[in-house]
Amino acid sequence: MTDLITIYACLCDKTRLRILNLLLKGPLCVCHFQSILGKPQVAISKHLKYLKNHALVESSRNANWVIYMLPKKQSALLEKNLACLQDCVKEDGQFSKDVQKMSIITSRSTCGLSPKQAVTKINQRLAAYEKNTYFMHR
Amino acid sequence: MTDLITIYACLCDKTRLRILNLLLKGPLCVCHFQSILGKPQVAISKHLKYLKNHALVESSRNANWVIYMLPKKQSALLEKNLACLQDCVKEDGQFSKDVQKMSIITSRSTCGLSPKQAVTKINQRLAAYEKNTYFMHR
DNA sequence: TAGCTATATACCTATTAAGGTATATTGTTT
DNA sequence: AAACAATATACCTTAATAGGTATATAGCTA
Numbered sequence: 622m623t624d625l626i627t628i629y630a631c632l633c634d635k636t637r638l639r640i641l642n643l644l645l646k647g648p649l650c651v652c653h654f655q656s657i658l659g660k661p662q663v664a665i666s667k668h669l670k671y672l673k674n675h676a677l678v679e680s681s682r683n684a685n686w687v688i689y690m691l692p693k694k695q696s697a698l699l700e701k702n703l704a705c706l707q708d709c710v711k712e713d714g715q716f717s718k719d720v721q722k723m724s725i726i727t728s729r730s731t732c733g734l735s736p737k738q739a740v741t742k743i744n745q746r747l748a749a750y751e752k753n754t755y756f757m758h759r
Numbered sequence: 760m761t762d763l764i765t766i767y768a769c770l771c772d773k774t775r776l777r778i779l780n781l782l783l784k785g786p787l788c789v790c791h792f793q794s795i796l797g798k799p800q801v802a803i804s805k806h807l808k809y810l811k812n813h814a815l816v817e818s819s820r821n822a823n824w825v826i827y828m829l830p831k832k833q834s835a836l837l838e839k840n841l842a843c844l845q846d847c848v849k850e851d852g853q854f855s856k857d858v859q860k861m862s863i864i865t866s867r868s869t870c871g872l873s874p875k876q877a878v879t880k881i882n883q884r885l886a887a888y889e890k891n892t893y894f895m896h897r
Numbered sequence: 898t899a900g901c902t903a904t905a906t907a908c909c910t911a912t913t914a915a916g917g918t919a920t921a922t923t924g925t926t927t
Numbered sequence: 928a929a930a931c932a933a934t935a936t937a938c939c940t941t942a943a944t945a946g947g948t949a950t951a952t953a954g955c956t957a
Contacts, residue, residue: 625847629771635764651934664916666935685924685933698847705843709763709836789904802946804905823903823954
């Protein structure tokens with residue numbers, strides 16, 4: 622549905638490119654974008670809204686968090702451009718560092734939480750996992 | 760030199776996409792863009808300037824005409840994105856029609872010109888051909 | 898030189914978007 | 928219910944861009 626022009630319009634902002642590059646690795650929530658990209662919450666939120674309005678991302682709420690992800694079924698156009706994007710940034714330091722940070726954040730364990738908190742978190746993760754929106758919070 | 764964001768910014772306008780799609784087939788001058796795209800001269804001129812400012816096209820003057828073409832040496836980024844563009848529009852009616860029109864215009868012969876005019880034109884074409892800016896005018 | 902053709906530029910208007918501050922909303926926890 | 932955490936929205940300011948009209952420029956022709 623989203624036409625080529627709109628896709629390019631979404632791609633012509635650095636923050637949005639970084640967001641999409643991260644989403645190519647998996648779902649992520651707003652606060653993680655914040656810490657990875659180092660941008661204020663409102664900036665992230667507005668860019669995500671922009672991407673969502675143009676159908677480049679989807680979101681689903683999980684407790685207090687809203688998880689963003691690439692659309693489950695993508696148009697051929699979007700697929701091609703995301704593949705091209707991935708190819709274009711693969712040697713770019715900033716984009717690689719973003720992905721590195723992401724893997725650190727999403728692999729964080731529940732150590733340090735109280736048992737109750739840990740159970741809650743793990744249950745959340747399991748539920749999220751089944752909804753294909755797996756992610757982690759401290 | 761042109762970064763990815765800038766390339767996407769150039770690509771997020773329909774007229775510019777159509778211009779680039781045509782240039783993928785070969786050099787073309789402003790007035791031909793006008794007749795193929797059906798846009799006023801000033802619009803074409805401004806979009807070409809935009810593309811040139813961002814190093815997505817080059818130009819060279821040939822008599823009264825200014826011929827635009829893709830850069831002789833393109834960055835890897837630009838190459839990838841132009842290839843992706845070509846792939847993305849190959850099933851789009853408008854872009855195909857543009858190319859069809861282009862081939863009609865650029866294959867136009869010198870029939871109907873006075874001998875002197877024809878010689879002049881042909882010399883121009885030869886000169887242009889050697890400068891890799893071959894195109895045709897009535 | 899004067900007129901002509903092709904192209905470019907100046908200027909104006911309207912729209913869009915980015916970035917910021919403050920506030921609202923939604924869901925959770927106690 | 929109240930406080931809290933994560934996210935979203937309203938509103939403002941500034942900048943960029945598209946589109947249009949009018950005019951300028953560059954090169955050719957007679």
